[in-house]
Amino acid sequence: MNGDGRNSWPVLAFLTACSLLLLAGYTMEKVGVPRAYVIALTAAFTLVLWVAATFAAGTTRAAKFFTAEQALRPGLAAMALAGCVMFPVIITQAGGFIALAPGFLITLSAAIVSGIALSVLLVGSRFRAAGFSDPCELLFRRYQSRLPAQTLAVLLVFAGLLLIMPGIEAAGYLAAWFFNLSRGTAIILVMIAAALTAGLGGIHSTARLGGVAMVTFLLAVNILLLAMAVEGEGIPIGHLSFGSAALEPLWDLEDQLKSLQFKQLSEMMGGISPLLTQAPGVHLAAGILVLLAVVAYPPMMQFFAANASPARTEDAGTRAILIAGFALTSVVAMLVYAGYGFYETLLGLSVSEARIETPVLYSWAGRGTDLVRVCGSAISSAEGLLTACPEGADHILSTSDLTLDGLLFFAAAADFNGYPLALTGFTTASAILLIVTFCASTALATASNFTGAFYMPHLKATGSHRVFWSRLVIAGLVALSAFAVHARWMDAETSLLLGMSITASTVLPAMIAAFYLPQLGFPSVTTAISTGFATSVLYFVLATTGIDFIPANGDEVLLPLPGMPEGLPGPLGGLVGATAAAVILVASLLISAFYAQAERSDTGNETENAAGGLDAA
Amino acid sequence: MRWFSLYRLKRSARPAWWLGVAACVLLFVVALGSALQGRSSESLLAMPFVWFFSLVLLPLALFVIVRQAAKHIERTRR
Numbered sequence: 001m002n003g004d005g006r007n008s009w010p011v012l013a014f015l016t017a018c019s020l021l022l023l024a025g026y027t028m029e030k031v032g033v034p035r036a037y038v039i040a041l042t043a044a045f046t047l048v049l050w051v052a053a054t055f056a057a058g059t060t061r062a063a064k065f066f067t068a069e070q071a072l073r074p075g076l077a078a079m080a081l082a083g084c085v086m087f088p089v090i091i092t093q094a095g096g097f098i099a100l101a102p103g104f105l106i107t108l109s110a111a112i113v114s115g116i117a118l119s120v121l122l123v124g125s126r127f128r129a130a131g132f133s134d135p136c137e138l139l140f141r142r143y144q145s146r147l148p149a150q151t152l153a154v155l156l157v158f159a160g161l162l163l164i165m166p167g168i169e170a171a172g173y174l175a176a177w178f179f180n181l182s183r184g185t186a187i188i189l190v191m192i193a194a195a196l197t198a199g200l201g202g203i204h205s206t207a208r209l210g211g212v213a214m215v216t217f218l219l220a221v222n223i224l225l226l227a228m229a230v231e232g233e234g235i236p237i238g239h240l241s242f243g244s245a246a247l248e249p250l251w252d253l254e255d256q257l258k259s260l261q262f263k264q265l266s267e268m269m270g271g272i273s274p275l276l277t278q279a280p281g282v283h284l285a286a287g288i289l290v291l292l293a294v295v296a297y298p299p300m301m302q303f304f305a306a307n308a309s310p311a312r313t314e315d316a317g318t319r320a321i322l323i324a325g326f327a328l329t330s331v332v333a334m335l336v337y338a339g340y341g342f343y344e345t346l347l348g349l350s351v352s353e354a355r356i357e358t359p360v361l362y363s364w365a366g367r368g369t370d371l372v373r374v375c376g377s378a379i380s381s382a383e384g385l386l387t388a389c390p391e392g393a394d395h396i397l398s399t400s401d402l403t404l405d406g407l408l409f410f411a412a413a414a415d416f417n418g419y420p421l422a423l424t425g426f427t428t429a430s431a432i433l434l435i436v437t438f439c440a441s442t443a444l445a446t447a448s449n450f451t452g453a454f455y456m457p458h459l460k461a462t463g464s465h466r467v468f469w470s471r472l473v474i475a476g477l478v479a480l481s482a483f484a485v486h487a488r489w490m491d492a493e494t495s496l497l498l499g500m501s502i503t504a505s506t507v508l509p510a511m512i513a514a515f516y517l518p519q520l521g522f523p524s525v526t527t528a529i530s531t532g533f534a535t536s537v538l539y540f541v542l543a544t545t546g547i548d549f550i551p552a553n554g555d556e557v558l559l560p561l562p563g564m565p566e567g568l569p570g571p572l573g574g575l576v577g578a579t580a581a582a583v584i585l586v587a588s589l590l591i592s593a594f595y596a597q598a599e600r601s602d603t604g605n606e607t608e609n610a611a612g613g614l615d616a617a
Numbered sequence: 618m619r620w621f622s623l624y625r626l627k628r629s630a631r632p633a634w635w636l637g638v639a640a641c642v643l644l645f646v647v648a649l650g651s652a653l654q655g656r657s658s659e660s661l662l663a664m665p666f667v668w669f670f671s672l673v674l675l676p677l678a679l680f681v682i683v684r685q686a687a688k689h690i691e692r693t694r695r
Contacts, residue, residue: 318687
């Protein structure tokens with residue numbers, strides 16, 4: 001993972017660490033070592049990976065901090081690009097996706113991959129060719145005016161806050177559960193990790209952690225997927241066989257459970273977002289919003305800017321399409337197999353059999369959140385399982401006896417399917433590192449934009465001072481996000497979608513105008529950015545609470561669209577905002593075309609008169 | 618240690634590279650065929666496994682399209 005040369009030793013060290021964790025954890029569990037030691041080993045593994053990626057890349061040089069001295073190799077840039085679009089909702093709502101709306105997860109995955117593709121084509125190489133690290137500095141230099149740059153920078157602070165919040169919440173939740181921490185402690189640790197990753201080495205350390213996290217994530221998900229696909233039917237390549245070998249049997253089984261009036265997976269899970277129960281039209285709209293936001297996603301643009309040349313940027317971007325597509329397909333396949341495997345592992349077992357075969361039912365009690373409750377109780381020992389349900393040891397477990405924490409379904413998928421704890425630890429560690437990368441890249445991009453707009457226009461601006469101010473902004477942003485998460489200001493999915501809405505309705509129109517509409521001046525661009533933001537936020541307020549700011553009292557205004565019986569939800573107001581911004585840009589184009597035509601006519605008339613005068617003379 | 622390079626592998630073992638690509642395509646077709654076995658083609662698009670195969674194909678298709686488009690834009694720009 002060293003970006004300075006073709007050194008294979010860090011890669012070997014990394015693979016050795018992963019193998020050691022899995023082998024040691026597996027052996028310890030088989031020999032009978034208490035689970036706490038495997039969990040401690042996983043904590044050490046996570047910490048070592050994070051420290052190695054972050055601290056080795058610490059720098060005070062501005063060129064390295066903001067653009068990695070434009071020496072980022074396409075492979076590492078591609079991994080980091082793919083890592084910064086693995087949104088936390090994919091991990092935390094994984095259970096809900098599979099139980100309720102697998103089509104929504106497919107739509108989201110397709111939107112992310114398509115967004116990367118469009119970004120590479122429309123924005124990537126042009127942004128790299130411009131030579132700046134962030135869109136705000138580009139706007140300032142392009143239009144020679146602070147107004148569009150500073151307007152966008154302030155709005156991106158809101159977007160950054162809204163995007164980091166779900167990341168800190170997700171990583172904190174996973175860390176609190178797996179490592180048995182309190183919620184506050186987990187949030188503080190994640191906050192420190194994200195702030196240090198972004199603040200110590202800037203894009204250099206964020207890219208390295210992104211590369212490490214993405215590889216760990218791919219390994220964890222695919223090892224589990226391979227194990228499940230080999231045990232299942234059809235060809236043992238889960239990416240190809242999950243549809244017919246797992247999803248259709250899962251739906252057939254759930255139809256049978258429904259007819260027998262037993263609970264299905266969706267009814268067993270808690271923590272499922274209400275967004276997943278919405279109509280398919282809403283899911284499609286959310287996919288389109290994510291696609292638009294990813295096209296001009298500021299963290300991605302910063303990774304584009306860190307490549308050596310526009311051609312290398314395109315190379316990194318196209319590789320990122322494959323890596324992100326592979327990762328998302330692996331996640332979908334793994335979750336489908338895990339859902340079906342959950343039923344196969346647990347259903348039909350008697351309590352006395354479950355004591356031996358499914359230790360997951362009593363291994364996770366006594367933590368801040370209960371992974372699984374049996375007959376209404378969190379069981380802390382094998383003996384406790386015998387007395388939890390009526391009929392004692394002879395009771396046959398059914399879906400109606402179990403309650404799951406849906407937010408932990410992804411992390412605990414291996415445990416639910418009877419695989420070693422080491423694999424659960426590996427999956428959880430990779431998810432935490434990936435979400436920390438997401439938070440760090442968002443914080444860094446927001447800080448770069450802010451200093452690019454407010455500090456760089458000063459005549460005496462220096463790179464080292466910019467680094468200093470960026471670190472302050474990163475620390476402030478991450479701390480405020482952590483406080484907001486601790487105080488539960490907003491639920492994670494609403495926060496993420498609102499952040500995406502602001503990004504789609506402000507950055508995207510600004511970049512389209514800067515690269516493709518040279519005839520427009522800074523007033524048009526600023527108006528488009530402001531209109532996009534204001535429309536998105538106004539729609540969110542009107543759709544969520546109505547003009548009186550009181551939610552659910554009947555005066556909410558929702559846009560009726562095809563496929564959405566209840567209208568477009570408020571957090572998706574970015575679609576309305578992006579449309580409003582586009583209307584502003586088109587209107588500005590027409591007006592400038594009209595004035596250009598009028599000027600040409602005037603110039604033509606003056607030339608004719610002058611010629612006529614000469615001719616007359 | 619010699620750095621692994623996909624480009625060098627392709628150049629030095631071109632027939633093996635294309636053999637590998639053909640094997641992947643064959644595997645994909647076999648998987649699709651076994652999934653389609655015994656199903657009616659009328660409701661093909663409504664079947665979930667078709668969407669999931671699309672999720673596998675989409676990144677590959679986008680990769681090829683974006684590469685070709687970028688090369689075309691570069692040639693046009695020159």
